Amino acid sequence: MAFEGLADRLQNSIQKIKGKGKVTEADVKEMTREVRLALLEADVNFKVVKDFVKRVKERAVGQEVMQSLTPGQQVIKVVKEELTDLMGGEQSKIAVANRPPTVIMMVGLQGAGKTTTTGKLANHLRKEHNKSPLLVAADVYRPAAINQLETLGNQLSMPVFSKGTEANPVDIAQEAIQQAKENHNDYVIIDTAGRLHVDEHLMDELQQIRSTVNPNETFLVVDAMTGQDAVNVAETFNEQLDVTGVVLTKLDGDTRGGAALSIKAVTEKPIKFAGMGEKLDQLEPFHPERMAQRILGMGDVLTLIEKAQAEVDEDQAKELEQKMKDASFTLDDFLEQMGQVRNMGPLDELIGMIPGADKMKGLKNAQIDENQLNHIEAIIQSMTKKEREDPSIMNASRKKRIAKGSGRNVSEVNRLLKQFSDMKKMMKQMTNQKGKKGKKGGFNLPFM
Secondary structure: OOOHHHHHHHHHHHHHHHOOOOOOHHHHHHHHHHHHHHHHHOOOOHHHHHHHHHHHHHHHOOHHHHOOOOHHHHHHHHHHHHHHHHOOOOOOOOOOOOOOOEEEEEEOOOOOOHHHHHHHHHHHHHHHHOOOEEEEEOOOOOHHHHHHHHHHHHHHOOOEEOOOOOOOHHHHHHHHHHHHHHHOOOEEEEEOOOOOOOOHHHHHHHHHHHHHHOOOEEEEEEEHHHOHHHHHHHHHHHHHHOOOEEEEEOHHHOOOOHHHHHHHHHHOOOEEEEEOOOOOOOEEEOOHHHHHHHHOOOOOHHHHHHHHHHHOOHHHHHHHHHHHHOOOOOHHHHHHHHHHHHHOOOHHHHHHOOOOHHHOOOOOOOOOOHHHHHHHHHHHHOOOHHHHHOHHHOOHHHHHHHHHHHOOOHHHHHHHHHHHHHHHHHHHHHHHOOOOOOOOOOOOOOOO
């Protein structure tokens, strides 16, 4: 999980000061010492840590905290604001050309995920902004890179401009832009060559492409899991190419967070996107404030809502509400809802977006076993349509058949049916008694 180690350390550091009615300079000194150690252990650039801690200390012992009614909360607010500023302050959006197409040049070292990110970015632009991108295979040194981009294009049903391995990358980029104009593509995304290390030949070629096509954006793709190496690569590429933004890949697996917290301060270039998984829809616009909130255990409700809205159809939601009211919610409906939740991302990541979830009993350090969801799906899918619509017809022989068909045991089938029955009752109670105080008690969702 992204920032897991750093998040735990920082949250422990600020927890001691959170509820204090009076904050002394000694309290702030102790907290910032722990914050400093947490950031250094997270592989954050030393100079970045030094400047960050200095700013937090100055503000935390200043008038804005001392005159506050809740000094402890005010200190946390200072840490959150400084963390947000460290990562860029506000979300940095893609620059758009006055006349289409907008040209985006993707650069970076081999192995950082540049080609996959090119496909993810194209998918994001089409899905979220209704645009029509053209993908450009300009890495002529690796046939595998061209094949990979063409495969991604097929998966996404998007055009890929390629001239094989014999053509000049500069010519490829120029001709691709011309084709995009003729075919009315909104974006041209150029996948350029990479190397295992920065070298003069690579930079010369990238500079030639850049000066010839004059891209609206030059995105540097770096692997977040390489920590300070990612920051050093970003610094070198920025000096040579004056990149306009950074895309961090594998941020979901970066438990330390050093790259995300250092790159903006070192390069003065914003992080534009973050890769949060291997799937083609797992590229997210980078929101510094939301990321700071996640790190400090404050949740990220806005991203959670956006993920839900992307997966839930409005008409389906209204139909579902009606089914809850009249208690006609079936196991088929439940299976569909569970699928939509799973499409939003890993459950532990979703739980991390709920404010205060890390303090909830049973959720702190919860390891949600995705296999449990697979077992539930298998049980429901082993039922007949009639059984899914009306579980009350279940008898011992039916349950035995379902258990055998799903590879589970009868007790698991019984537990699922009992929890589903309890859930239906509570759903009806909640929808029929809006605004009224319902009975105390609760239920466990079958997958919790």
